[in-house]
Amino acid sequence: MSSLGRLWVPASVLSLLLLLGSCGGGEDRANGRAGAGQRLRVVTTVAPITSIVANVAGDLAEITGIVPEGTNSHTFEPPPSAAKVVSNADLIFVNGLGLEDPTKELAEGRLKKGAEIIELGNLTIGPEEYIYDFSFPKEEGKPNPHLWTNPPMAKQYARFVAETLERRDGANAGAYRGNYERFAAKVDELDRAMAQAxxxxxxxxxxxxxxxxxxxxxxxxxxxxxxxxxxxxxxxxxxxxxxxxxxxxxxxxxxxxxxxxxxxxxxxxxxxxxxxxxxxxxxxxxxxxxxxxxxxxxxxxxxxxxxxxxxxxxxxxxxxxxxxxxxxxxxxxxxxx
Ligand SMILES: [Zn+2]
Known part of the structure; x- marks a missing residue:
């Protein structure tokens, strides 16, 4: 990554540098990193995950959810318009654990250079913690994917989002970390209240x-x-x-x-x-x-x-x-x- 991503550079100087063909934000974009003045393009799936990502990224990233609210996310097939959205993304945060397989497959076939798919659920728990039950039987191979209704697990999702954003957009690392810490404090507050209730x-x-x-x-x-x-x-x-x-x-x-x-x-x-x-x-x-x-x-x-x-x-x-x-x-x- 060029040093421009870490330094504040006046817009006039930046455009001059770009004009001269120096290594600037445009090249960083091609490498899938946020360059100076460019926001990461982040794609998410279901609305609770979109909200967790937004709580960490704020308006420092451009965030697009794919799964419309109030639809059955378990059987959701992404529309043709989603192909362009995922192919422009730097980061794609999904729940994983089999919830959004059609969207994940669509994205895998279209990832641009340097883009990543992050499966938050798979990072948060290992197979030994998977729950199989009536609606998600073990013989069908997909565990219950709803980790976000468990506040400590939702906090883990936010932590993985923050770590990813900090790594990919180092210039804003402090802001992502602060947003995460405020979000984590709210999650802990809700968690204590639910235990009490x-x-x-x-x-x-x-x-x-x-x-x-x-x-x-x-x-x-x-x-x-x-x-x-x-x-x-x-x-x-x-x-x-x-x-x-x-x-x-x-x-x-x-x-x-x-x-x-x-x-x-x-x-x-x-x-x-x-x-x-x-x-x-x-x-x-x-x-x-x-x-x-x-x-x-x-x-x-x-x-x-x-x-x-x-x-x-x-x-x-x-x-x-x-x-x-x-x-x-x-x-x-x-x-x-
Ligand atoms: Zn569900």
Missing amino acids: TRTVPKPELLTYHDAYAYFARHYGWKVIGAIQVSSFEDPTPKEVADLIGQVKAEGVAAIFGSEVFPSPVLAQIGREAGVRYVDVLRDDDLPGDPGRPEHSWLGLMRFDFITMVRSLGGDPSALEAVTVEHTAPDKATYPQ
């Missing part, structure tokens, strides 16, 4: 439609009694529904949870027949509020879900309500709707 829940047990809380549950000592959605993302059979109704009655839970992204008449039926409340507003990767608003963020999403679970199960969510939601860096990412 958990102690007020009489029976911290989850029956959900979409199986997004496996790593969350392991961290906080909650029990996942089931998920409705089968691995093909179709509805369960009548026998499976009957079994779940029996299980919900036997467990005596206060509420069962659906997802905004996957409206489920089956779960409503289970709630009716088991005589428990059906709460259908959990969000897996659809951020609350409008883009640009503080609550439209990973933090806003987790706080909303955690409050919803705790309150619906008869616990006290006040520790969570006391966590203020704010961006730790200006969030200028593009979130496709």
